[in-house]
Amino acid sequence: MADLFPSELAVINLGLPAFGQDIARQGAAVSSPEWRPPAGGDPATVAALTRMLAWPEAKRQRVAEANREAGKRLVAAQPVAVAVGRALDLVPGMTRKHVLHAGPPLTWERMCGPVRGAVIGGLLFEGLAKTREEAEKLAASGEITFDPCHHHQAVGPMAGIVTASMPVWEIENRAFGNKAYCTLNEGLGKVLRYGAFSQEVIDRLAWMRDELGPALQAAMKSHGPLDMRTLIAQALQMGDEGHNRNRAATSLVIRALGPHLVESDLPKAVVAKVLRFIDGNDHFFLNLSMPSSKAATDAIADIPWSTLIATQARNGTDFGIRLAGLPGRWFTGPATMVDGLYLPGFKAEDAAPDIGDSVITETAGIGGFAMAAAPAIVRFVGGSASDALRFTQQMYEITETENSAYAIPALDFRGTPTGIDVRKVVEKGILPVVNTGIAHKEPGIGMVGAGLVKPPVSAYRNALQAFVETYADK
Amino acid sequence: MDRLIVRKDTYLDSVFLMSISADLGRMDGVQLGQVVLATPANRQLLTGMGFEASTLDSLAPTDLVVALRAADAVVLDAAEKKLAELLARRATSQATEGPRPLGLEGGLQALPGANLALISVPGEYAAYEARKALNAGMHVMVFSDNVSVEDEIALKQEAVRRGRLLMGPDCGTAIVQGVMLGFANKVRRGPIGVVGASGTGTQEVTCLVEKAGFGISQAIGTGGRDLSEKVGALTTLFAIDMLARDPNTKVIVVISKPPAKPVADKVLEALAKAPKPSVVHFVGSNRSDSERSIHFAPDLESAARKAVELAGGKSAPSANPDPALVARERKAMAPQQKWLRGLFTGGTMAAEALAFLRAAGWKIQSNLDHGAAAQSARGHEIIDLGDDEFTRGRPHPMIEPAPRVETLMREAEDPAVGVVLLDVVLGNGSHEDPAGAMIPAIEHARKRARERGGYLPVIASVTGTDGDFQGLARSTAALERAGVVVVGSNIQAARVARAILEEAAHG
Known part of the structure; x- marks a missing residue:
């Protein structure tokens, strides 16, 4: 009985703050956390996340185990x-x-x-x-x-x-x-x-x-x-x-x-x-x-049930990702303009959309994910040294594990955040930090700047939806 | 002249946004001021109002959009300035409170022993949050509405599987372990457990129990659809089982709209099996017999009285209308004052009055009859102001009295209105002074009737207790000072209204 009617009610109030204030006034324990719509409020993605939450415990465990395995492989790569x-x-x-x-x-x-x-x-x-x-x-x-x-x-x-x-x-x-x-x-x-x-x-x-x-x-x-x-x-x-x-x-x-x-x-x-x-x-x-990053991430190219991202890449037209649990399938969104600084004589209008396979470094846990190790480049992306720490620290929110081989001095030798979990990306609305160079939109002129990529969230949302659909009946 | 202002990635709760919308709408010269999140539904709403679709289409549900319409740019500029002030005030108060934890996970870190999640987020995200709470082993109350029936069923099945209580969706009222959740009144703890598919029905019963000197063990809300055939009373049955085993509960009260027979049978079977007596009121049914340990009550007040009686208390029979009062009220009415205007904030209160008067042979138009074609000639009317048609984009009338005030102000100009019937619901969640907020409109309507050579009786009941922060005695006294006849329950108010209009018709 104690289980059904807890002797003391302790409430988490999600939504209208007034309800939490009412409960606090009655002297009951209550926490009213800040609330934001999951997945940026996108209905189809929220539905997919909700379906996944409704999976039986054993099935959710399989996902967790597959992700642990994928994370281990990334860290074990040599x-x-x-x-x-x-x-x-x-x-x-x-x-x-x-x-x-x-x-x-x-x-x-x-x-x-x-x-x-x-x-x-x-x-x-x-x-x-x-x-x-x-x-x-x-x-x-x-x-x-x-x-x-x-x-x-x-x-x-x-x-x-x-x-x-x-x-x-x-x-x-x-x-x-x-x-x-x-x-x-x-x-x-x-x-x-x-x-x-x-x-x-x-x-x-x-x-x-x-x-x-x-x-x-x-x-x-x-x-x-x-x-x-x-x-x-x-x-x-x-x-x-x-x-x-x-x-x-x-x-x-x-x-x-x-x-x-x-x-x-x-x-x-x-x-x-x-x-x-x-x-x-x-x-x-x-x-x-x-x-090197490609060799590491290819080891997780086919891990059934895993929601970790095995590939991220762009070609100036599309930004695409592949999941460990959905081998061979690309999920794409439009390549975006890079948010960055320009070399003397160039400006934003000169830039081509985001391009290149180099985002494989972030996928393997370095690059933007290791920004805390490279404060010198933050100025290129218009930030301060503390931003570099913040970028890396935020990536722990969307990754499965940490790579102790890649220790960051400024973070007390904490390993880099490794193994991007598409579910966390979508759920928390935190996109991977990706450093990049900026190409001139006309062929033959070359690099005009550098900055941070804003990956298209649709690629991640579509991948998660496809994952849930694929594994729904398995 | 229209203006759309967009703030990307600015999530604010709907009640706050509605209050800003109201503040903007009250400014001189502003014809329309809507502050909403750019959900698909809201974008459609604004496009329908004639705002620029191309701007709206590019927005995400986490973007804040402000739609302003005014005669000229000066007014628009003033409104935009005011908006910035209102939003900044919120930002300052948040800054002084310090950072809050984020989401259910953050809440669990801040309060690790939490055992109930109260979810009032927009409906499309409620199932997601409820799932997370269930997976974390918590009981859940879903205040949000607009949750699909499929999600409701799946959530309730999961809750039952986990041995957890899932109240709602669209559950407005509960009292668990003496803690009021959502819209609820301050009542003492005692032997009567309530399971209610209706929020205001539960409020009325718990308040009448309190008035009779008894108390409530638990009041569990199930959500309005729980007793539908699809949902099959999953929460009601779970709650009956909880109360049946709860040593502090001596009597179980179940309040619901009349369910389909197979569902009713299941519920009655569970009650019959419980080792304690029970009272059942199906709103709209006047059944008053008993079978096995189950006693049917024909109205909310009777349900409360019967429960008190079964718990060992004594209660006087329900008061019939005082003939002297009826005579006094109808004396000065003009001959053309023939029709009732029931203006309700509580859906169950409206349904109770409607059922009672229809059983007495009255023809009444009501928005509770969804889909019924409106009659061209107006007669008796009972309006539930909590219905979607009134609440779209604005708070429930229990929180925001303006829609009912406006309606009454309009009715004040109709010489054929004979009696105005009101409910006034106090308690947590309700407006800070629901009685006081109505008084100017009541006084105006009565004055207009006098100016036309008539007299307008206004009959009300107040659902509340003296423990409520608005105060039952204070609210009642304020209404009475304005000439309102205040009686002890919603059903009594309906009886008085009936007596006055029937006597007027015959006299």
């Missing part, structure tokens, strides 16, 4: 750089007629300016077309297979274009045996990933294919596997977050590979050029942190 080689030789399913791009699937017709420019550049680089016009005609002809990098165990920054003869990093997740690939970073300014395809861009790609790639390949062979987890952990303690700031990690790579380059049979001039090239590009390491 990404190791093992080689540099040609995309055609290493990337699964790659052919000479394939052009891989960033983000969810996309047709030529729907591609934004920078992606089109990069496609043109890629076709010129491969010698499949001689002129821009020829390249455009070929791209529209249906002869070329456009595929997301993500469908080939790969990732690409910004436009993310990968063609057959480009050199790529090969990363192996030693804990689970899966591999991931990414091109080499071209540097800043007029570069393919921002949609540039002038002769200077094509020439650089050719040099990367002919000298940089083979040089790194030789250095890697001599050095042996390069442990990415250790390297990223060190970089986080040196002010990087692994997405928008890669200065520390890039330096660490030079330290590791420098002696091996020098000891190689390469001509002195080539070694010097390679080292200068890496030194001149603070983002050199981005193309290692991205496939």
Whole structure:
């Protein structure tokens, strides 16, 4: 009986504050928390969340267990750089007629300016077309297979274009045996990933294919596997977050590979050029942190019952996510404009919508999620050092676990928030913090700024609704 | 001239928003002032009023939208300034209170032993919050309405499975362990347990029990649909079982609209099995017999009297109208004053009066007959001002007397109105002075009748106790000073009204 009529009533009053005041006046225990509509008030999403709450205990337990497992796998990941080689030789399913791009699937017709420019550049680089016009005609002809990098165990920054003869990093997740690939970073300014395809861009790609790639390949062979987890952990303690700031990690790579380059049979001039090239590009390491993150998240690409996010990616047209529990299905919303600061001479009107696979870093628990480790970059996104702490701290609200390998000094060496739970994202209305660069909307101009992404909430809501629908009768 | 003002991601509770809307609407020159959250329903409402659809369509349910209409921009500017002040006042008071915990989880962290969740969020989110509360092992009272019957059934099944009480949805009144929840009156604790599908019905019965010197063990609200065939009395049966086993409850009272036979049978079976006597009042039914341990009461007052009697008390029979009073009231009425205007804030009070007068052979128009075509000629009318048609976008008339005041002000101009019949409901949740708020309109209506050479009797009952913060004695005295005949219960008021108008017709 005591159970049914508790001896003392203690009330949580959700909604009208006056009711709570009435109860308090009677001397009864009451808490009147602040209340906001769940899921931003979206009726279909609230209905899905309510259905999920109504699942039998055993079923809800399965979700919790699947998420625990997925979180464990992300934390256990051991990404190791093992080689540099040609995309055609290493990337699964790659052919000479394939052009891989960033983000969810996309047709030529729907591609934004920078992606089109990069496609043109890629076709010129491969010698499949001689002129821009020829390249455009070929791209529209249906002869070329456009595929997301993500469908080939790969990732690409910004436009993310990968063609057959480009050199790529090969990363192996030693804990689970899966591999991931990414091109080499071209540097800043007029570069393919921002949609540039002038002769200077094509020439650089050719040099990367002919000298940089083979040089790194030789250095890697001599050095042996390069442990990415250790390297990223060190970089986080040196002010990087692994997405928008890669200065520390890039330096660490030079330290590791420098002696091996020098000891190689390469001509002195080539070694010097390679080292200068890496030194001149603070983002050199981005193309290692991205496939490392991809190798980690691919280990949760198929975990039935899990609501963790396995992929986030955008292509300048769509922002898409995939869930561990719904393998192979993309949920997309329109790519949004980035909220950020612009380089001198550029303004918001110049920007292309949000683009690139680099959000894989946040999906794996670094990047924006590790912002507290990189106070130096907060100014780029218009904030203060305390904002950096706040961004990371808020991400613990929507993640499954913490990665103790990636400890943040400013948070007393607390591990980075890891494993984004789509249900928490939707329920709490807290979207993942994503750092990013901003591309010019016209092909070929390059980076114009950097800032924070506002992912489209519809992608997350649709994913959750599909999850509930899929597992409703299981 | 229209103006739409949008504040993105600004959630504020509906009662506060309605009070701001009312403040804006009262400003000189403002033809329309609506402050609402941009839910699909509200967006449709504003589009229907002629506000710009393209702006509204882009909004989310967490966005605040203010729709203003006035003759010129000067008035609109003034209204916008006033709005900023009203919202800022709220912000300041929140700032001084310090940060509040967020949501049910935050509440549980602040009050870990919490065992009941009182949910009054907008209906579309109520099932979600109720689920979370049930999953956390709590009892739940859902005050919110607009919850689908499917959600209601699923929630109630889950509550039963967990051995938890789920009151509502649309449950306005409960008293649990002596704590008043929602709209309820201050009554002493005692041997009578009430299970009510109707809020004001429960209030009337608990107050009459208090007047008779007895008290209430628990008053459990079930929500208006609980005894429908679909829901099958899940909460009523659960509550009867709780009260049957509760050592502090000696008598069980059940109040509901007349349910379908199979549901009624289940409820009566449960009552018959309980080891204590019970009283049942089906609002609108005048059944007054007994079967097994169950005693049927023909009205709310009889239900209270019977319960007191079964608990060992004595109660005088219900007062019949005092002939002298009836004669006094009808003496100065003009011959054309033929019709009753029953203006009720409590739905059950309206239904009780309607059933009683119809049983006496009266033809009455009422908005309680949903879907019935309105007659062109006006006769007797009983209006439930708590009905959706009056409450859309504004608070319930028990909180906000304005709709009834406005209605009475209009009726004051109708020379054919013979008697005005009112309910006045006190207690937690109600307006701070429901009697006082009506008095100017009552005095005006009586004055207009006198100016036309007649006299307007106003008959009222006050549902409340002296423990209520508005005060039963104080409210009654104020009404009487204004010339209102105040009697001891809603059914007595209906009887007096009937006597006056029937005598007038015959005399």
